[in-house]
Amino acid sequence: MTILVTGGAGYIGSHTCVELLNEGYEVVVADNYYNSVPAVLDRVEKITGKTLKRYNCDIRDRNGLKKIFSENTIDAVIHFAGLKAVGESTRLPLMYYENNISGSVVLFEEMAQAGCKKIVFSSSATVYGNNPIPYKEDMVTGDVSSPYGRTKHFIEQILGDVYKSDNEWSISLLRYFNPIGAHESGLIGEDPNGIPNNLMPYISRVAIGKLPQLTVFGGDYDTKDGTCIRDYIHVVDLAKAHLCAVAKILGTTGIEAYNIGNGKGYSVLDIITAFEKASGKKLNYIIGDRREGDLPAFYADASKANTQLDWHAQYDIDKMCEDTWNFQTKNPDGIK
Ligand code: NAD
Numbered sequence: 001m002t003i004l005v006t007g008g009a010g011y012i013g014s015h016t017c018v019e020l021l022n023e024g025y026e027v028v029v030a031d032n033y034y035n036s037v038p039a040v041l042d043r044v045e046k047i048t049g050k051t052l053k054r055y056n057c058d059i060r061d062r063n064g065l066k067k068i069f070s071e072n073t074i075d076a077v078i079h080f081a082g083l084k085a086v087g088e089s090t091r092l093p094l095m096y097y098e099n100n101i102s103g104s105v106v107l108f109e110e111m112a113q114a115g116c117k118k119i120v121f122s123s124s125a126t127v128y129g130n131n132p133i134p135y136k137e138d139m140v141t142g143d144v145s146s147p148y149g150r151t152k153h154f155i156e157q158i159l160g161d162v163y164k165s166d167n168e169w170s171i172s173l174l175r176y177f178n179p180i181g182a183h184e185s186g187l188i189g190e191d192p193n194g195i196p197n198n199l200m201p202y203i204s205r206v207a208i209g210k211l212p213q214l215t216v217f218g219g220d221y222d223t224k225d226g227t228c229i230r231d232y233i234h235v236v237d238l239a240k241a242h243l244c245a246v247a248k249i250l251g252t253t254g255i256e257a258y259n260i261g262n263g264k265g266y267s268v269l270d271i272i273t274a275f276e277k278a279s280g281k282k283l284n285y286i287i288g289d290r291r292e293g294d295l296p297a298f299y300a301d302a303s304k305a306n307t308q309l310d311w312h313a314q315y316d317i318d319k320m321c322e323d324t325w326n327f328q329t330k331n332p333d334g335i336k
């Protein structure tokens with residue numbers, strides 16, 4: 001079985017390539033390296049002792065995709081390629097709509113053209129917006145606070161219309177909660193350009209001394225310690241969810257959404273404490289103002305993925321912090 005992984009050199013994509021190769025799949029990666037480097041794929045090969053096929057291809061490049069589908073028999077696609085910085089998306093919405101939505105439409109057209117109608121799509125818990133917690137898949141979605149989030153919602157809707165128009169499609173929408181952690185080899189992990197926006201990469205750069213201080217965004221929320229609650233999920237658990245979803249779509253048709261989270265909420269202060277334990281470092285932080293657009297608390301009801309995909313998260317918050325720190329210390333200057 002051959003899987004095309006768009007965005008396969010990125011954070012979640014690279015961990016998923018490792019799991020696919022370990023499971024015996026043939027892997028073809030299409031990435032334009034906008035937010036990654038080809039060396040990540042060398043490291044995937046090093047971890048697994050297997051090779052993958054790679055194309056420097058932008059998913060908006062129709063001819064590039066045609067070449068991939070003509071040179072390979074693709075059984076299914078896992079679609080990670082996209083831009084993901086929430087703040088940047090409010091400043092540059094058209095860039096996000098063009099890259100994420102136009103790119104996805106070109107990809108879906110070329111899949112249909114090639115007769116490949118099986119796809120796992122990287123969606124996000126952000127599609128739930130302001131719903132009661134825990135979030136469940138049958139809640140109304142779309143009340144999202146950023147252009148980035150809207151691209152995820154729109155692409156889910158587009159795939160819904162694709163399925164309605166052609167019931168041969170098999171589509172899995174994976175709504176990720178907050179992925180953190182790294183492969184335990186320390187060879188691959190999250191390696192954002194510039195100053196990180198997300199909590200975990202920010203914390204690990206403070207711990208290693210590359211940033212002076214973490215600002216906790218808000219200490220006056222109506223939560224157990226006043227800081228926001230999120231559902232953090234180890235990236236390797238998340239990667240494994242893709243294998244479960246691929247196994248499912250290969251044998252069925254239809255469209256289903258699944259929450260991929262631990263089902264547990266941790267506060268920002270919980271994460272700081274766990275990270276201090278894992279790293280043995282005291283973290284320099286202050287409590288600052290709330291960040292616009294942040295919800296006080298959300299976490300998943302992941303029972304649908306547990307029962308229908310037979311997927312279960314294995315790793316706890318301590319392991320997530322240990323693996324992040326291991327990656328950070330082994331790659332103080334990122335992956336070159
Ligand atoms: P990432 O930026 O590390 O990986 C995305 C990859 O896609 C990168 O390698 C990038 O170079 C590539 N890419 C971007 N635009 C492309 C294009 N037009 N053509 C080809 N390649 C392109 O991000 P990630 O954290 O691995 O996220 C993967 C997917 O999961 C994204 O779609 C993201 O929106 C989604 N997601 C991520 C999170 C998260 O917290 N990391 C949460 C929910 C959903």
Ligand code: UD1
Pocket residue numbers: 084086124125126145149178197198199200202214215216217218228229230268291293294295
């Ligand atoms: C954000 C996005 C979500 C996206 C996810 C991963 C919003 C509303 N949601 O989730 O769509 O899928 O990133 O890219 O933007 N925090 C601090 N200090 C920091 C950074 C973060 O206190 O320097 C806090 C935040 O307030 C939040 C928690 O840490 O409570 C997690 O933040 P982050 O990692 O950015 O993820 P989300 O905001 O949950």
